[in-house]
Amino acid sequence: MDTQEKTVLFSDIVGFSRLVERDEHRVITRQQTLHTRLLHPLLTRYNGRLIKTTGDGFLCLFEAAQDGFDFATALLSGVKAFCDEDPNSDVFVYRIGLHHGPVIELAGDVFGSTVNIASRLESISKPGSICTSEHCLGKMSTQAQQAFDAQGLQRLKNIDRPIACFMSAPDFNPSHPRSAILGKQLDQQISYCTSADGCAIAMASLGQGPVLLKSPNFVTHLDADWRSPLWRHIFENLSSEHQLLRFDQRGNGLSERHPETISFDAFVDDIMAVSNTIQDEKCVLFGVSQGCASAIEFAYRHPERVKGLIFLGGFAQGANKRPSANPSQTDLEIQMIQTGWDSDIPAFRQFFANTMIPDSNQAEKDAFDRLMQLSTSAENAAAISRVNAEIDVTNRLEQITLPTLIMHSRGDQRVPMDQSQIMADKMPNARFVPLDSTNHLILEQDAGWPVFQQEVSKFLASL
Secondary structure (H helix, E strand, C coil): CEEEEEEEEEEEECCHHHHHHHCHHHHHHHHHHHHHHHHHHHHHHCCEEEEEECCCEEEEEECCHHHHHHHHHHHHHHHHHHHHCCCCCCCCCEEEEEEEEEEEEECCEEECHHHHHHHHHHHHCCCCCEEEEHHHHCCCCHHHHCCEEEEEEECCCCCCCCEEEEEECCCCCCCCCCHHHHHHHHHCEEEEEECCCCCEEEEEEECCCCEEEEECCCCCCHHHHHHCCCCHHHHHHHCCCCEEEEECCCCCCCCCCCCCCCCHHHHHHHHHHHHCCCCCCCEEEEEECHHHHHHHHHHHHCHHHEEEEEEECCCCECHHHCCCCCHHHHHHHHHHHHHHCCCCCCHHHHHHHHHHCCCCCHHHHHHHHHHHHHHCCHHHHHHHHHHHHCCECHHHHHHCCCCEEEEEECCCCCCCCHHHHHHHHHCCCEEEEEECCCCCCCCCCCCCHHHHHHHHHHHHHHC
């Protein structure tokens, strides 16, 4: 194996899946045209090598960091000009990660921590920007260094040490007529914080205004959730007049995938870690499903941090703590997770899709299936399920006097609606609103979706 110092560049197109959903053939054809006209000539000009493409992006190598920077800036500028040529065609916005260090080349591919760090830098890069490390920045010219602003030390997923990161100013045309198709994903900013036990937690911020902090549900992925028809409408609505702050729970998405601990207390500690990054003294907590229970516990422990609670499809008692508890059924579900979560055969995961979103179309069920596999491993999903089944925060409810809006689908097959009614009955300042839907998550086509929007808007305005 040959190991040499190289500059590694990762790049992908923001919101590519959303573009493909609209017209797959047109988007891919346009992407190939861009590669022919821009990508390959620029690689030749700046002494770069294309190692592989990744559907929505690519990985390439450069001999020097300066070449990598010059290529990246030329690419962003060229892509913007390419898109501006035709205001009626889809707009492409790249984000780029750049790192320099030892690289192992083997059988046409590249390996090593340098590659991993470049990939993680790309994941936190702003749309239209280059995110690089301090080490890589130091190998560029003084003029190139002036293009970057310091982002401080960042914890990156599966990278042991914090990395000093630097970000260039975005270079894309936000007023392009077709940029609205990408929605607010263009504005999403991903960063990291550290929980009490040292676990790296990935956060995403979107919108401006008072902070609305989402407590994680069963499986999450900050980037993939945006592309999903299951979540996109909710997040865009919540961030319209507020700063929506989401994070991937430990073991999920862009957060640390192999945490030492998966427990209910750890879930609450993770909320605290994210809360510590907020400048506002208080925020509104938004919980879905298991996120409601952890939000309740956090509000009980830290009432000074919370000014209101919004719940959707939540529970105060896990499956094994309810009057109708059937522990053998819980064990069977966990066994199904362990057996079928990572399988190429979707039958096992379809069981969960059919209980989570029974009244959904096939595209939405397929999106849920992909999200499950992308978000976490079978091992983590099983561990989280065990924790969720044993949750019981009913003894906290009467002591939570915060304004609380509780919503639940009437036909929810995953969590019975009486769990929300229990919370509403015991919490002194809570109001319960049933939603017309059979889905555990509220989908955009559900009759209850307009009610959700109206109730949330009224509640937030009242705080």
